[in-house]
Amino acid sequence: MHTGELLGSGRTADVFAIDDRWVLRQYRDGGDAAPEAAVMSYLADHGYPVPRLRRPTAHGDTAVARTRLEMQRLTGPSMVTALEQGAITPEAAGAMLADLLRRLHAIPARLSADPADRLLHLDLHPENVMLMPDGPVVIDWSTADEGRPGLDWAMSALILAEVAVAPVAVAEGARIGLTSLLRHADPGVRLGDAGSGHLARARTRRAADPHLTESEVRLLGDAVALVHEVEASIRR
Ligand SMILES: Nc1ncnc2c1ncn2[C@@H]1O[C@H](COP(=O)(O)OP(=O)(O)O)[C@@H](O)[C@H]1O
Ligand SMILES: [Mg+2]
Structure with a gap:
């Protein structure tokens, strides 16, 4: 059908x-x-x-x-298309992703009894945001789960970083988007901090994703290093 x-x-x-x-x-x-x-x-x-x-x-x-x-049916465009067309800047896209994560994590968890847990999207990146006249709409909830918000921030940051370290034309835009995302994150969000372990967990999840290509998996180490570097530059 x-x-x-x-x-x-x-x-x-x-x-x-x-x-x-x-x-x-x-x-x-x-x-x-x-x-x-x-x-x-x-x-x-x-x-x-x-x-x-x-x-x-x-x-x-x-x-x-x-x-x-x-x-x-969402007419879009997707955030990726809007970026390709220059309709929004990478800086604005990063800020918008941060706002969407912050709003998501302001909602109480649906299932978990742990008060620190929230509903997490875990794949919130520009392909999964549709820009509608009255604001962005988030699609693709197949990976949604509940847990600590830091993991969601780490997943979005890592996905942008993977693009930023890849030999692609949009790498520089992805780096700007990543920097903007982390600059707009709540001050309490620490990804690379050894104590939180969110970035390490995000890396494990990405490495286990059967949809990642071999070259994407190979670049994960560089992507993690970039998230550390950008986070340190912001918190300095
Ligand atoms: N509600 C919708 N309206 C219009 N297009 C959509 C809608 N949901 C998804 N799409 C399009 O289909 C693509 C794949 O859908 P998505 O839910 O992201 O699945 P996947 O898990 O395969 O990425 C999206 O990138 C978008 O282009
Ligand atoms: Mg998708």
Whole structure:
């Protein structure tokens, strides 16, 4: 039931147009979309900008139906496209990611009883933010989990750093975005601090990500070093 045009394809899912208002997101690997639907409904109830779900839960009882979510069609552009087109600066993008993380972590955790835990996105980077006229909307909640906010900051920082150390044209922009992200982080957020261990945990998670290419994994050490360096330069 691929109802329409393929709008986007990330590393885990394909997104098809249903009509002008709705899209169908479908996991390619047969993953269960129900936990993601629960997270998105909870966040929408707390006023966080996520695509509206057409139905509150993943529906249908077949294995294929469970891999699907129907949600609001976001016309975008994505933050990546806006950066490529020069519609926003890397500095503004980093500040916007920081604001989205801060707002997410202001919401109480949905499941955890530990008062220090929050809902974490764990893959909040420019491909997963759609810029709408009334503000950014965060997509792709497949990696969401609960835990300490520092891990979410570390994941976003590391993903930007991976681009910044890669031999790509947008490396310099990614470095500026990373610097802006960390400059706009709460003063209590410490990623490279040996005590917090957030950056080390983020590295472990990225290294275990089956969607990372070999060359991306090889650059992880350089990316971690860059996050340390940028964080130290800001806190100096
Ligand atoms: N609600 C939506 N409206 C329009 N396009 C979307 C929507 N959700 C996702 N997309 C597009 O599909 C792509 C893949 O979706 P995403 O949820 O990020 O899956 P993945 O886990 O594969 O990255 C996105 O980068 C975006 O271009
Ligand atoms: Mg994505």
